Amino acid sequence: MLARAADAGARRTDFPVAAGANDLPPAWPESVGVDSRPLVELSEYIRKENFDVRSFLVIKDGKLIYERYSKGLTRDHNYELYSITKNVTALAAGVLVDEGRTRLDEKVATVLTKARPDLKSAFADKESIELRHVLSMSTGLVYNFKPTDDPIYYGAPDRLKLAAETAPKRRPGEEFDYTDVNPILASATLGADAGMPLQDFAEQKIFKPMGMKHYAWERADDKGLVSSGWGLRLRAVDMAKVGMLALSGGRWDGKQLVSQAWMRTMTAPASAPFYGLYWWINDIVSTEPEVHAMGFKGQFIVALPERNTVVVMTSMLPIEGGLRESKNVLAIRHMVNDFVLPALDNKRQATLTPASRKALLKELDLAAHNQGKPGAPVDPTDKPRL
Missing domain, CATH: 3.40.710.10 (DD-peptidase/beta-lactamase superfamily)
Structure with missing residues (x-):
């Protein structure tokens, strides 16, 4: 594992960051057949667009394989999740x-x-x-x-x-x-x-x-x-657990917290083809099964059952455009479909090399120093907290 210089502003440590008690086990993307290069490109895209993305996580097969925070934020910060x-x-x-x-x-x-x-x-x-x-x-x-x-x-x-x-x-x-x-x-x-x-x-x-x-x-x-x-308010890693519960049919750590029958009912169309019981259906990814949670200003938990993958984002992105077509919804659609899915699909290219390791570490360091510009009005409750 490569060491990083301490930085009081970024407050980042090595990647993968060691798991705390009850946290998700970290792993390099390539260790679960994921190509890290599109994930590096995703982070570059976020910086290029100057998006205020506070956290972006990818969890594959129960392992935290991508953990990106913006300047000053850490795994233990929580966020106002709105809806x-x-x-x-x-x-x-x-x-x-x-x-x-x-x-x-x-x-x-x-x-x-x-x-x-x-x-x-x-x-x-x-x-x-x-x-x-x-x-x-x-x-x-x-x-x-x-x-x-x-x-x-x-x-x-x-x-x-x-x-x-x-x-x-x-x-x-x-x-x-x-x-x-x-x-x-x-x-x-x-x-x-x-x-x-x-x-x-x-x-x-x-x-x-x-x-x-x-x-x-x-x-x-x-x-x-x-x-x-x-x-x-939840930490991003705990938002990921919510998505993982959706993937597992309500089971966590060997215990059935919520019945499979309810999880099926909750994530099946109810009043609209795209909406179940407070869960959205196939509105981020339309080419395969997908359910997600969506919060005002750009908070998301996206669960992809066929890939056993969860994507989490907390952000302050533009809200213009309406409920299902707001700019922050369009942004997460682009991020998941054009960066995350290709990373998951590139199994043949998923080989951890010194070069791919260095590229991921370098980009996460750049992200850790980058804040982005809020695209929505910022209320006091929007401030991440420890």
């Missing part, structure tokens, strides 16, 4: 279904008016909404979003009240409509079914059993309710 919070919520919902504590056909109004009798009249026009509608973005509810300091996102005194007062636009199950009212209903319903705040249930059933570190689920409202749509 990837939904994907973890779907896993927690699966545990509750497996334990018989909730059901997809459960009426959320029944659960929530029992927990909040003061909202009974507000939920009167929502009695046909089931948990499956909430998790598949098909409740038919509409929210009048006001981007500047909107109380559903910032400083909310009572998010559930805001969600309860939204108006139905369509019948439940009729149409996919991505709105952040739904994850508020999800966190309140699942927390009530769990008998504890959703963040505590997720810690008990997912974070701790999977050996995650430095996690946090923040931005609760004044009543202590977190949203299932934002606020979760």
Whole structure:
């Protein structure tokens, strides 16, 4: 292994970096039949475009084969994941279904008016909404979003009240409509079914059993309710574990954390061909099976079952272009399809040589000194934390 000079700004060590307790085992790409040259080219592309990519990881056959961080960041930094919070919520919902504590056909109004009798009249026009509608973005509810300091996102005194007062636009199950009212209903319903705040249930059933570190689920409202749509902070290596759980059919370290039946349901089309239960389907890679988690401003977990591979990115990339065609979505599509997949395909060229080792080490050092320019407005919550 080649030594690197210490650099207080980059704060990088050798590659592969030795695994800490409960971390993924590191390996050179070529040791699992992956050509590192396209991965070097990927990093060069990110620097050339001046993208603010904070972390980019590739995990193959359970091994961490590519670990790229930008200036000042390390494996132990966590990141605001925005809508990837939904994907973890779907896993927690699966545990509750497996334990018989909730059901997809459960009426959320029944659960929530029992927990909040003061909202009974507000939920009167929502009695046909089931948990499956909430998790598949098909409740038919509409929210009048006001981007500047909107109380559903910032400083909310009572998010559930805001969600309860939204108006139905369509019948439940009729149409996919991505709105952040739904994850508020999800966190309140699942927390009530769990008998504890959703963040505590997720810690008990997912974070701790999977050996995650430095996690946090923040931005609760004044009543202590977190949203299932934002606020979760994970390290990139722990994001990778979420993707690996999708690959393994819910199994981790010899234990079935979430049933295979739920994992199949969660990642199958529900309200749209490209959307399951808070998981996206074949919207990054269309030529083979693929599911992924996607967060605002460029956070991604991409799972490729046929390759036993997970790709993770945290970034601050442009948001213009709409939900499925925003610039950050276009960027990750390009990165995965035009760099990562070729690296996985070039098995005949996957020979670790002194030259390929040197090229990868050199590029990771350059990346470690490079920050990139944020392509989206930066909020205080976007700052990576230890």
